[in-house]
Amino acid sequence: MIDRLTGVWLLDGGEGVLLLTTDGWYSMQVAGGTASAGHFGVDGDRFLMEPMVAAPPAAAGHLEERRWTLDGDVLVIDGADGAHRWHRESTEVVTGLGSD
Numbered sequence: 001m002i003d004r005l006t007g008v009w010l011l012d013g014g015e016g017v018l019l020l021t022t023d024g025w026y027s028m029q030v031a032g033g034t035a036s037a038g039h040f041g042v043d044g045d046r047f048l049m050e051p052m053v054a055a056p057p058a059a060a061g062h063l064e065e066r067r068w069t070l071d072g073d074v075l076v077i078d079g080a081d082g083a084h085r086w087h088r089e090s091t092e093v094v095t096g097l098g099s100d
Contacts, residue, residue, distance in 0.1 A: 001042050009075055009086035018075075018086055036060070040069070047077050 002022060009018040016030035020040060026049060029035040036051035036059060047068035052061040067078040073088035 004070065005042070005075065010089050012085040012087070014082075016086075017089075033037035045069070 036054035038052035
């Protein structure tokens with residue numbers, strides 16, 4: 001299942017980005033300065049995140065459990081403040097470093 005989730009996801013409205021890797025790491029940043037990075041996994045309809053670092057710092061080190069669904073290229077993760085809809089980023093990332 002993790003293979004279907006890996007990649008870059010953009011939050012509805014362009015207010016956030018979520019990166020999920022095949023080896024179970026994530027990095028997330030949303031508007032307002034909230035950010036975290038650490039381990040993630042899935043267990044049925046449970047989306048588990050264990051932030052190793054976070055802003056605000058008090059969020060680090062606590063296992064977070066959310067409900068989730070995947071419908072095509074739309075990942076919905078329920079949060080304390082409602083459901084967050086993430087859309088798979090399908091364009092190439094431009095680094096600004098130039099190309100050969």
